[in-house]
Amino acid sequence: MIHTDILIIGAGPTGLFTVFEAGLLKLKTHLIDALPQPGGQCAEIYPKKPIYDIPGFPEILAGDLIKNLLKQIESFEPGFTLGERAETLERLEDDTFIVTTNKGTKHHAPVVVIAGGLGSFEPRKPPIANLQKYEDNGVAYIIRDPEVYRNKKVVIAGGGDSALDWSIFLADVASEVTLVHRRNEFRGALDSVEKVQELKNQGKINLITPAEITDLHGENELSGVTVQKKGEEPAFLEVDHFIPLFGLSPKLGPLGDWGLEIEKNAIKVDNSYDYQTNIPGVYAIGDVNTYKGKLKLILSGFHEAAVMCQSAYQRINPGKKYVMKYTTVSGVEGFDGSKKEAKRETVQTIY
Amino acid sequence: MSDITIYIKDRKGKKHSVQAPTDMAMNLMEICKAYELPVEGTCGGMAMCASCQCYILSKHELPEMSIDEDLMLAETFYVKENSRLGCQIPITENLNELYIELAPEV
Numbered sequence: 001m002i003h004t005d006i007l008i009i010g011a012g013p014t015g016l017f018t019v020f021e022a023g024l025l026k027l028k029t030h031l032i033d034a035l036p037q038p039g040g041q042c043a044e045i046y047p048k049k050p051i052y053d054i055p056g057f058p059e060i061l062a063g064d065l066i067k068n069l070l071k072q073i074e075s076f077e078p079g080f081t082l083g084e085r086a087e088t089l090e091r092l093e094d095d096t097f098i099v100t101t102n103k104g105t106k107h108h109a110p111v112v113v114i115a116g117g118l119g120s121f122e123p124r125k126p127p128i129a130n131l132q133k134y135e136d137n138g139v140a141y142i143i144r145d146p147e148v149y150r151n152k153k154v155v156i157a158g159g160g161d162s163a164l165d166w167s168i169f170l171a172d173v174a175s176e177v178t179l180v181h182r183r184n185e186f187r188g189a190l191d192s193v194e195k196v197q198e199l200k201n202q203g204k205i206n207l208i209t210p211a212e213i214t215d216l217h218g219e220n221e222l223s224g225v226t227v228q229k230k231g232e233e234p235a236f237l238e239v240d241h242f243i244p245l246f247g248l249s250p251k252l253g254p255l256g257d258w259g260l261e262i263e264k265n266a267i268k269v270d271n272s273y274d275y276q277t278n279i280p281g282v283y284a285i286g287d288v289n290t291y292k293g294k295l296k297l298i299l300s301g302f303h304e305a306a307v308m309c310q311s312a313y314q315r316i317n318p319g320k321k322y323v324m325k326y327t328t329v330s331g332v333e334g335f336d337g338s339k340k341e342a343k344r345e346t347v348q349t350i351y
Numbered sequence: 352m353s354d355i356t357i358y359i360k361d362r363k364g365k366k367h368s369v370q371a372p373t374d375m376a377m378n379l380m381e382i383c384k385a386y387e388l389p390v391e392g393t394c395g396g397m398a399m400c401a402s403c404q405c406y407i408l409s410k411h412e413l414p415e416m417s418i419d420e421d422l423m424l425a426e427t428f429y430v431k432e433n434s435r436l437g438c439q440i441p442i443t444e445n446l447n448e449l450y451i452e453l454a455p456e457v
Contacts, residue, residue: 045394118393124457127428159426182430187422246426249400249457250393264387 002079004030006312007099007109009086009255012040014286014301015115016069021309023076023335024327027316030079030107032086032099034120039066041117044248055299065298075334081105085120089258095281111312113283114260114267115301118250126157126244130216138222139242149174149241155225157213158245159183164192166245171204178206178237180213180227216242258282266290274311275304281315283308355447360408361388362453371442379405379437379451390453396438401427403437404454411449413440429455 006022008015011033019029035044039062047063054060060068084101089112091097096110123141125131131139143149143166154174156167159181165188167179179196186193199205208227214234215226225242228234252265260277261268267284269275269291275283285308286301294300313322331341354370357379361367371382380403383390394400398419404427407413413435416424420439424430434454440446 045399046397049397159422183425185422
């Protein structure tokens with residue numbers, strides 16, 4: 001069991017900055033995120049895109065903002081549970097919480113803050129009628145162990161980086177790799193596209209474009225797919241595995257079943273006093289919350305993190321006095337023993 | 352500059368008539384959101400998520416599709432000949448009485 005003061009669900013910019021604000025109040029933090037790396041949308045969807053409304057940064061790439069935030073919070077030594085989705089919330093008799101992930105990792109904290117943005121990122125599933133039947137029986141959306149595909153016939157669908165990269169990788173593992181994409185053009189990185197072209201020329205990747213998989217076949221396990229190439233008759237392709245790689249899309253997911261008040265796909269916090277939800281001790285900040293006047297901006301998330309941490313401090317340390325301090329005055333004392341502070345003025349007498 | 356009228360058929364088949372300003376650099380996805388129609392606009396308008404896919408039902412001349420939009424549409428589902436990403440269509444005066452239908456959610 002992982003114990004912490006503030007358990008943060010979502011490691012996007014708001015979740016990361018919460019570590020800093022909590023750290024100033026000497027509160028320890030731990031983050032859970034469904035993605036394998038911190039940064040949320042900024043890292044997953046648009047790391048190379050510029051953001052122009054982060055105060056003090058006329059222009060910053062989303063990926064660089066995340067790098068900076070990670071550097072800013074480093075000395076507060078946050079814990080991370082990455083690649084796992086927060087699944088259940090259990091409230092204990094002493095008003096503390098246990099959050100369990102889809103992989104069974106348990107986290108215990110007196111305060112839970114949901115900074116989950118638009119939700120956890122889930123694979124986008126193509127609308128093929130019997131797709132679900134073959135999930136884990138030949139159909140997978142994420143490649144966890146490439147060895148599963150050794151000497152097997154694999155068909156990959158999609159036109160982005162992951163479809164290209166996995167086709168390249170599996171070309172040396174599987175007995176047969178077929179890449180199916182609805183266009184002749186690919187969205188992925190140029191060198192990956194060139195590599196696939198090279199492997200196709202060598203006969204190591206079977207490329208079918210413009211085409212899509214329209215049907216799946218097999219008694220219990222997948223044994224074949226129907227490939228519909230534009231302008232041609234549908235064809236049967238014998239395969240052991242079908243891996244649709246169409247990117248990720250955020251879904252509120254299990255959070256929706258936690259007994260939180262939900263409004264328009266966001267968690268309702270009734271005020272901007274402390275961003276607490278209808279469950280005392282559970283807060284929601286950043287894009288995931290909604291209240292009158294809400295603006296879904298990174299800078300709003302930062303503000304909400306600061307306000308929320310003050311309230312969490314009171315909850316964790318009832319009656320203990322504290323006043324907010326300026327980092328310029330008090331510096332930043334890390335949990336790793338480091339201390340950053342403004343240079344003291346030196347006074348020297350002139351004789 | 353004046354407002355224009357846009358007709359939007361939602362996913363339940365209900366037709367909405369909305370007024371869209373032409374002087375606020377808005378796009379179709381944002382107009383849907385402004386009227387609280389069920390369009391997520393996950394990526395905020397970067398042609399990177401396709402949550403604002405719509406079908407163009409009227410015969411208006413639209414801005415040409417960028418390579419980003421084209422390739423995003425190549426990776427999403429329920430795509431038809433008249434599919435566009437709402438976020439890539441700026442609201443301009445020549446789009447008055449444009450009629451669109453929201454594509455199914457993915």
